[in-house]
Amino acid sequence: MATRPVLVFDVNETLLDLEHLSPFFRSTFGRDAAMREWFAQTILYSQSLALTGQFTPFGELGVAVLDMQATLANLTLNDEQRQQFTTLMRTLPPHADALAALQRLQQHGFRLFTLTNNSTDAQTAQLEKTGLRACFERLFSIEDAVPPACKPAEQTYRQVEQALTLQGAELCLVACHTWDIIGARAAGWHAAMILRQGNATLAAGPQPHYVCEDLHALSDKLIAAYPLNDFSGRL
Amino acid sequence: MATRPVLVFDVNETLLDLEHLSPFFRSTFGRDAAMREWFAQTILYSQSLALTGQFTPFGELGVAVLDMQATLANLTLNDEQRQQFTTLMRTLPPHADALAALQRLQQHGFRLFTLTNNSTDAQTAQLEKTGLRACFERLFSIEDAVPPACKPAEQTYRQVEQALTLQGAELCLVACHTWDIIGARAAGWHAAMILRQGNATLAAGPQPHYVCEDLHALSDKLIAAYPLNDFSGRL
Incomplete structure (x- = not known):
């Protein structure tokens, strides 16, 4: 990537900790794996x-999948349980590396955005609660794509390009989900995978440009590759 | 549905028993849930x-997902394990109700086809080994769609309509996967869900017309709804 990339972050699990939901799944379904099964089925x-x-x-789809999962476990959820689950989703805590890494990237001149499957309302609540909101210029939701569709549908990435008047190759998605990486790469974006x-x-479909253990490791790589005094970028 | 529907069966899990793979996942990953996780991630x-x-x-994607799953479990699979897995996929046994229900539908004048994510070669091997092949006029694979794509992509259903010169409303998908039901319904087909x-x-997306415990229950409903001496259909 010749020019300094504009960074677009996935939110759930990439910045916020999905494991926060695990106690709910453990107490409801009696199995630790139930949280991962719910997330995979929702995607x-x-x-x-x-x-x-x-x-x-x-958010609505997530609850429908939760009900499907309950049916398979011979359970019936009540409204209180559904509400508890929705509240948990809106209050996911940040990963330990998120705030420091985002602030460091910001200080090194990177422009930061989000693009999430959640609604703008839900992600605003999530990011304000965690103190991450101020790191981002703007929050994008796939609900604003035309037509709205979850990632990795092409129009979800295109809406960001259009709103920022950037080409795909000037953007880099940062995500911990390979299906999102596949979508960004198919749209012509650069992509960084957080493990x-x-x-x-x-080992199928397009591959990420960066594969990093966490956001600190990615920040190290990006800051080294695009030093602040290099004005070849879009600053 | 006014006219007798032409029945198009999904193969893996709808006709053949995916639980046949469970011992492999149990011995490889040490967890019964690993098989379901692999299947969800592959889809x-x-x-x-x-x-x-x-x-x-x-088939290739299934092995790539298996390797991804091994990475997550801190395992590395060898070629022998991958080959063992591929062989198991090609030799899934039929569900106990499959042969009898398909033969009964055939005897009652229903035209039967398949449409599977597998290749034509793989499903032919599967269906010949299980004795189900003779029940079907023709086997459709999503690899023959243009462009090839897995279900529930629209073109996978359209290729069947075109090959049989039928309209979507004259066809009924029989499947045990809700994502396949969603695709068939979106293409204008009727759909029967086997639990x-x-x-x-x-409780999201389009719903099936029939929801049945097994293929016997579906056969009962279809035979009652479209008796053999009713010539309003396409026989």
Whole structure:
């Protein structure tokens, strides 16, 4: 990438800790793996809907998948449990590296944005609560794509390009989900994969430019590759 | 549905028993849930590729996801393990209800086809080994769609319509996967959901016309709805 990349961060799990949901799944389903199964099924169905030109808001879809999972476990959830789950999703804590790494990137002149499957309202609540909001120029939601669709649908990445009047190659998605990396790369973006717990790269489809253990490691690489006194970029 | 529907069956898990893979996952990963996690991730990534206009043959993708899963478990698979897995996929046994229900539908004048994410070669091997092949007029693979893409991409269903010169409303998908039901319904097909172990309906997206415990229950409903001496159909 010749010019300094504009960084677009996925939110859930990349910046915020999805493991915060685990106690809910453990107490509801009695199995630690139930949280990962719920997340995989929620992403799977967000893609089924995107592929067939349909859309259900991500928060609503997450609850529908939770109910499906309950059916499979011979359970029936009540409204209180559903509300508890939604509240947990809106109050995910930040990963330990998130604030420091974002501030460091900001201090080194990187422009930072988000792009999440969540609604603007939900992610604003999430990021304000965690103190991360001030790191970002603007928060993008896939609900503002036309038509709205979950990542990795192409229009979710294109809306960011259009809003910022940038080309894909000037943007770099930072995410811990390989399906998101696949979408960004297919749209012509650069991509950085963060190896959060429960995530790995896949030997199929397009690959990320960076693979890093955490956001500190990525910041090190980006700051070294694009020093602040190098004015070849878009600063 | 006014006219007798032409029935198009999903293969893996709808007709053949995916639980046949469980001992492999149990011995490799030490957890029963690993098989379901592998299948969900394989479908998730088949959809990520379809959404971004890319394609990896389903068998190959399944092995790539298996390797990803091994990485997450701090394991490295060898070629013998990968080969063992591929062989197991090609030799899934039929569900106990499959042969009898398919033969009964055939005897009652229903035209039967398949449509699977597997290649034609792989499904032919699967269906011949299980004795189910003779029940079907023709086997469709998503690899013959243009461009090839995994279900629930629209073109996978359209290729069946075109090959049989039928309209979507004359076809009924029979599947135990809600993501496949969503695709068929979005394409204008009728759809029947079979509640195989580990599968349930989802309160989002389009819903199936029939929800049945097994293929016997579906056969009962279809035979009652479209008696053989009713010539209003396409026989």
